[in-house]
Amino acid sequence: MAILAVPRAYTLDIGIATHVFGRHPGYRVLACAEDAGPGTPAAGTVTDLGPAHPLSAAESADVLVVPGYDDPLRPLPSAYARTLRVATEKGARVLAICTGVFALADIGALNGRTATTHWRHTAELRERYPEVGVVENRLFVEDGPFLTSAGAGAGIDACLHVVRGDFGSAVADGVTKEVVLPAARGAQEPQYVDGPAASREDLRATREWVLAHLGSPLTVQGLAERSLLSRRTFIRRFARETGMPPMHWVAVQRILRARRLLETSGWTVERIARETGFGSAANFRTAFRRELGMTPSAYRAAHGGRQDSGVPSRSTR
Numbered sequence: 001m002a003i004l005a006v007p008r009a010y011t012l013d014i015g016i017a018t019h020v021f022g023r024h025p026g027y028r029v030l031a032c033a034e035d036a037g038p039g040t041p042a043a044g045t046v047t048d049l050g051p052a053h054p055l056s057a058a059e060s061a062d063v064l065v066v067p068g069y070d071d072p073l074r075p076l077p078s079a080y081a082r083t084l085r086v087a088t089e090k091g092a093r094v095l096a097i098c099t100g101v102f103a104l105a106d107i108g109a110l111n112g113r114t115a116t117t118h119w120r121h122t123a124e125l126r127e128r129y130p131e132v133g134v135v136e137n138r139l140f141v142e143d144g145p146f147l148t149s150a151g152a153g154a155g156i157d158a159c160l161h162v163v164r165g166d167f168g169s170a171v172a173d174g175v176t177k178e179v180v181l182p183a184a185r186g187a188q189e190p191q192y193v194d195g196p197a198a199s200r201e202d203l204r205a206t207r208e209w210v211l212a213h214l215g216s217p218l219t220v221q222g223l224a225e226r227s228l229l230s231r232r233t234f235i236r237r238f239a240r241e242t243g244m245p246p247m248h249w250v251a252v253q254r255i256l257r258a259r260r261l262l263e264t265s266g267w268t269v270e271r272i273a274r275e276t277g278f279g280s281a282a283n284f285r286t287a288f289r290r291e292l293g294m295t296p297s298a299y300r301a302a303h304g305g306r307q308d309s310g311v312p313s314r315s316t317r
Helices: 011-021 055-060 078-089 098-106 119-128 152-167 169-178 204-212 220-226 231-242 246-264 269-275 281-292 296-302
Strands: 002-004 030-033 063-066 093-096 140-143 146-149
Touching (some): 002 078, 055 078, 078 093, 078 098, 093 098, 093 152, 098 119, 140 152, 152 169, 204 220, 220 231, 246 269, 246 281, 269 296, 281 296
């Protein structure tokens, strides 16, 4: 995992990647720059913010993080652009936080792909790079090996998305706990809402009830009645608080719960389907493949799910 400490980089963005990825032993985090200082500080420490590795170390990284930087319309020095190009040509996955997307766009890596950035810069990105499909008001967008995100807060969510993809939901949950963060938000959530935002506490009780009853039949009307709201008001408030329609949010939570069970239990696919509200194994497999591009069994094999017990494990793997 290499962090490309580009000139004019936002220190916060570098710190976010260092802190989140440095909390898991599966990553070796290298902060790289053209004028890197000596030494190799321990990952996850404040001293990581000072680049200690040369740019050449980033060229062979499995994952490359490009932090946001000031004045994104001003090209990066050629050495950084070359390093980024070499890394992408070698097949590295790239996470661009905030204006870091401009570096990817500038080398042509995003031509024909979709991407996002901080809402203040979406118009500039679209005008400067018309070959890029700019998605507005999204926390992050993943297209092939490229993950682009909005500002610093969305950068945290994008980092956790990478952890979840590499090591599973249970491990990502452990990282959020380690760094004292709330559960990661999904890509579909907006960067902002127009008008006064409702308190995220307003429907918390309803959301917590849903999480405890994912295996039960759930409907918008039923959730509205439980919240003592009309259907229309409930939908509007729920979307404002979560960034997505009620049943879309429920579907996301069911997939997340199913992923955790696949990772940490020996339950059959049929039992997981029932426990998470998908009903039949066929429905579960269809929804899971649509969301993750693989079958539940393939996901379990890739993320070390237990096969020997009918009781969910307490392990984080």
